[in-house]
Amino acid sequence: MKNKIICIVIGIVFIVSGTGKIVNTAEFGNMIAQYGFERLRIIAPLIVIAEIALGISLLLCIKPKIMAVCSFVLVTIFTVAFTYGHFKHGINDCGCFGVLKIGQDNVFFIYLRNVILLALSLFVWVSNKSYSEKTQGWKNMFLLGSLLPMIFVAGYTSRFPLTTSKQEPHFYLNKPIKETALSRYLHTSPDSSYLVMCFSYTCPHCLNSIDNFKRYKESKIVDNVVAFALIGTDSTENKKNRDAFIKNFGEDIVTNELSNDFIIRSFIRIVPTFFVIKNDTIRTVIESELRKLN
Numbered sequence: 700m701k702n703k704i705i706c707i708v709i710g711i712v713f714i715v716s717g718t719g720k721i722v723n724t725a726e727f728g729n730m731i732a733q734y735g736f737e738r739l740r741i742i743a744p745l746i747v748i749a750e751i752a753l754g755i756s757l758l759l760c761i762k763p764k765i766m767a768v769c770s771f772v773l774v775t776i777f778t779v780a781f782t783y784g785h786f787k788h789g790i791n792d793c794g795c796f797g798v799l800k801i802g803q804d805n806v807f808f809i810y811l812r813n814v815i816l817l818a819l820s821l822f823v824w825v826s827n828k829s830y831s832e833k834t835q836g837w838k839n840m841f842l843l844g845s846l847l848p849m850i851f852v853a854g855y856t857s858r859f860p861l862t863t864s865k866q867e868p869h870f871y872l873n874k875p876i877k878e879t880a881l882s883r884y885l886h887t888s889p890d891s892s893y894l895v896m897c898f899s900y901t902c903p904h905c906l907n908s909i910d911n912f913k914r915y916k917e918s919k920i921v922d923n924v925v926a927f928a929l930i931g932t933d934s935t936e937n938k939k940n941r942d943a944f945i946k947n948f949g950e951d952i953v954t955n956e957l958s959n960d961f962i963i964r965s966f967i968r969i970v971p972t973f974f975v976i977k978n979d980t981i982r983t984v985i986e987s988e989l990r991k992l993n
Contacts, residue, residue, distance in 0.1 A: 731743055744857050790970075896908070899970045900944055927956075
């Protein structure tokens with residue numbers, strides 16, 4: 700009885716997680732790219748379908764021992780990927796529940812939840828004796844019937860999302876710069892305006908933003924542009940990607956390198972992030988690629 704309850708609990712978590720992503724699979728694909736896995740964004744629909752299939756299987760207690768192993772492996776992969784994205788690129792939003800936004804930017808909660816899921820999955824795996832437990836026919840039919848429309852929806856929303864999730868405004872918005880941690884790295888003048896770009900050498904979206912970033916100064920929208928590269932511990936990878944960025948920035952823009960430490964990660968939720976500063980106050984925060992000027 701205890702095993703069934705635990706299976707149902709884990710199953711509900713996976714179903715909620717997959718459902719939150721499936722209404723906007725494209726956004727989940729973008730999140731994968733921001734983690735540094737650009738080529739894997741194409742499998743975003745497959746990951747969502749796998750989550751929902753696993754959740755339904757656990758909810759119905761279909762071959763619980765096998766499903767517990769799958770759950771353990773999937774959560775482990777998610778945890779490793781989030782750890783890489785968090786410490787390498789300063790990402791705090793795991794994107795686990797898609798548009799539902801359930802504790803997605805609380806790093807402690809993310810790790811605590813994953814540890815609990817791993818422990819519950821391990822318990823179910825150890826407690827069940829057989830991998831080949833028989834499954835009632837109606838459960839298989841229900842699983843198949845549920846997945847067919849989900850496959851269509853996942854494919855559709857990878858191009859045309861049913862809904863979009865709006866991230867909460869950045870906590871530095873409309874704050875005087877002296878009251879923010881950004882003041883540690885940037886000294887401004889009240890009679891000048893600035894566009895500050897915080898990026899990573901390994902971020903393709905950052906590279907795509909450079910031309911538009913330079914146009915803000917060329918078009919006199921702002922007086923100054925400043926670029927901060929958030930560097931990690933992998934000096935080899937930084938060197939490999941640094942040359943491409945410097946070539947695109949040009950000699951007229953100075954690129955400053957900052958260690959991607961705890962202070963930086965406390966206010967850079969995602970890369971690239973842009974801060975528009977006027978009158979020593981942060982007037983606009985853009986947490987995405989920088990769009991073309993009209």
